[in-house]
Amino acid sequence: MKTDNKSRRRQRLWRGLTTLTASVLALAVAGSSIVNGFRTDIDKFLGTSSSRVVTEDADPADIYTYASDYSSTTELVNAIADVGERMSEEGTVLLKNNGALPLSADEKGKISLLGFSSYNPCVGGVMGSSLTPAMGTEADTVDFVGALAARGFTINSTLADMYAALLPTYQTEVQSWGGTITYSTITAPANSDGSVFTSKEPSQTALDGANGGWKDSMNDYNVMIVTIARAGSENANYTPGQAGVDPSQNLNQTDPLGLSDDERDLIQTAIDQKASNGGKVIVLLNNASAMEVQELEDNEGIDAMLQIGLPGGYGFYGICDILDGTVNPSGHLSDTYAVKNELSPAAQNYGFLMWANAQPDRNINSAIVEAEGIYTGYKYYETRYADTVLGQGNADSDVGSVGGAWNYDNEVTYPFGYGLSYTTFTQTLDSVNVDLAAKTATATVTVTNTGSVAGKDAVQLYVSVPYTDYDRENGVEKSAIQLLDFAKTGDIAPGASESVTITADLTYMASWDSTAPNAAGTAGNYILDPGTYYFSVGNAHEAVNNVLAAQGTAAEGDAANVQTWELAEMDTTTFAQTKNGTNVENQLADMDVNYWLPGTVTYLSRSDWAGTFPKTVSGLTATDEMLNIMGNDNYQMQSTGSDVTFGADNGLSLAALKGVTDLNDERWGLLMDQINLEDAMIRTGFGGTSTKAIESIMSPEAIQNDGPNGIYSYPLGQYANTNKESGDPCAIDANDPNAGYQAGVMGNETIIAQTFNKNLVEEYGEVMGNYSLWSNLTIWWGIGVNIHRCPYNARNHEYYSEDSVLSAFLGAKTIEGAQKYGVIAAPKHIAFNDSEVNRTGVATFMTEQKAREGELRAMQASIEDAKALGAMTAYNRVGVYTDNAHPTLLKNIVRGEWGFQGLMSEDFIMDPSYVTLKEAVLNGVTMSCNTGESTMAAVSGYYPYWTVENVQNDPELTAALKQAMTWQAYALANSNAMDGYASSTRIEKVRTWYDNALTGVAIVFALLTLLNVVMYFKARKKED
């Protein structure tokens, strides 16, 4: 009996051990599928590589196309830091100054930093364009306190200690699966209906409680700098007005972008202390979404105010240089700062405006009707202002006003393009020569420094186009003033002048008329109305005043600073074709909600401001047809057979087409005939994280990166070539001191926009291009060109401006700079992703005029002029179609009218039905953002219709697939991803240590399982 028990115990032991080892064996075997599905991400996480590029018999000088401007990463990171510093030098906006700035050498030793955001500023987005701190590198990033110390300022340590002690009181904890994330900066509200902003500024009581002598400490440190911050963040949202403020706080805060009493009290305390300590009060606005700061402008106790944006890793050096006058500020606002943001026409339709028959399980959630039409930002404020002066369109009604008759001075704190300097300038518009045949207007402007210190100035060239009876009858809207182009001067010495010549592209002056005839014989065209065109300079308000003065009104403008051009007859031919010769016509009629639901909305018109001012459109009921389209299955696959060639053996590799920009070169066709249908299907279905290698055409893997503040997804050293013998001029040592450097260090995009400096922005593209060469990170989702429809979009920090022209040219310049070094720099998000609210599913409605003169105009130059090789589409719907499935947006406008030839990725859409893969491919999308195992089984498992059987017999889809892969290959062939590739190059799979580990585990545990089984049977036999 004892023997039996002992034997049974052994059986149990061996059985248990068999179960354990068999389970680990199962884990290892099944885990292989996960490993294969997420290999790229695992490699990125672990710093491993699963493939190796082998090139034989090639001269390195021939296979490395692009050369860096720098000989080492030391030079590289210092160049990035230098651009980051200069970006804030030129992108920080001096809003007010009574002479308090710049500070004297003595005052630099008396700095009191007030407000927790002085110590914990927003340097990037909470999510998206977040700073990637550099520590232990040769260009470490710096915060405000660090920059002040580095520049020789001395700060009040009593206050610093007090705020350090108060840290827990202003931290924000965000609960998430897996733990709590604690932020020491202010944060933006979550992207949920009902989310509110909570002021974190310590109250006076809290400050007194922390240190009763904190006010006295400022007697010796009487330069009091107060930082007020509002965060920027992807997937976050400010709710307009009182509804957006934490109701549990009674801080007299009427808007999340307005001030709380705790912030007011802090500023007032500084002002009160000034009376006794004889110092200065300087306010820094640390924000990207325009704040409501009229009370600060009005407060004479505040001596100076700077808008510093979210300055990134080096921007505070530039801000310090402005504070002490080393640099003269030259930034100008890229957004209008309104008195009450919630009164803007766009804000009337913003937020969680749900369908009455919403179906959240199908991402049919909300609908945004952009009833404001073209009147976004200054185009609203300045046009309504002009009409109050002109006495037309009921502009002075009380509709949309802060109270009483609408009056510009009551509505706007700082106009678009506003910015002061430590000196003064005059700008004289000497001439404007319009050459309609060349589609240009060449303006000459003399800028004179009339002050006492040297400085730069921004020349903003505006145009006011005729608003005619024809326009009123045909629903064509015209802004009273619109930015046409801009330039930045060099440093101008006191008393000196600089002549600036701007050659503006008149494409951006034309207006879209959905009723106009066109060359295609249909409707919809860009028009120039007959009449007088007025050109002027200044900021937006000064320019419109100049125009109004020239028109004979009593506006306080300078009529002499206006040039005019007359057009005798309506022009419907000059812009009837785009730059690649494509006829334009209406493409977005279905974006008008009235197309689907007639009579739903009246769009804002300057013909009657009061009668057409937007009303909130919510609770719309989608028709069955709309619901059907929003079900996302809008292309019925054909089975008629296809003669599109796949899998041919033509002996070509992509390297043979390096740098070949002519897609009509017959080798493109021969090469792409080699691609396998399965490869094309897998790569379009699983295109996320990196654009994977395709061996049938020998296209390389290209790593994808965010974001607008620099290439930051991976450290420099992760993909860098560490083989110094390879001939790669950008190979690094394995122990390079900057191997851990990530380039998400630039100021946010509003700072970039506020420079109004195309050359500096091009430099930014260039340093990122150099970083790309050293880091081998080719694809950069870094050009945020959605516009600021509302300040409430917390993601405005990743976009430049409310103005499409400013956005367009800066985006294009960044791309031009980066592409010199072979970067695939991609504008995003095409198009209309102007809010984060329900972004997966939101149906975005607007007129075609708004679409074309707003966001599309902001994106057009990136593709038409800068020839971007990449682009990212958007989460949102365009009308009722998903952005990727819209029948005309990507196919007819982006690929057709603008001639886009590069790779195009979807945004991070995980829902396989919302990916709308087959429709997206038909529209020219080359990849979704999903990842998975590179097998047809895996991709078909994710998209059930995406099978070889279904696709191979569809002539339209197979042709589109081939075309999409051609565009993708074209982008890669003209990028630095091909560096190191020759015709002889082959890609070899490499077993990583984790592959070996998995295999080892499988073998060991298979053997152990076998052993345990044997032992079990032995024990069992003994029992028998």
Next chain:
Amino acid sequence: MDRKKSVGLYIAALSVILALVGMIAYLMNTRTNYYAKMGVDSTVLLCLIAAIVLTVVRILIGLKGTPMIADILPVCAAAVLTIGLVMLLNVRINNLAAVFTFENSAANMADTTSCIIAIAGCLLAVIFSIISAFFDITKAKA
């Protein structure tokens, strides 16, 4: 031979309950707004069902004695359960990454609760399934 219940019975029963919890949570998760479009992965479901059935059969057989089949079943159950867990992670990892980052919202996080429960349930079920294999369901009375 008279037999009395062993701790193995309770541990095996616990693994069944945990696997059931995991499976039900997974099915609930596939009906939430965010995850509904991904459908039900048949491999995951079949593995969980198989593991539950195998363990229940093991318990029923084990209540009567210790034939060899009762020793094979826990090995198979735990292995199948492990495969189910890995497959569950495989079909949800992209979505979890999205919900924790780009698609983070209260609604999506709420939908994710059942996913987390499913993964936790399956993981615990695997652990208890392995532990139960070291014990018999019953043991002979002295």
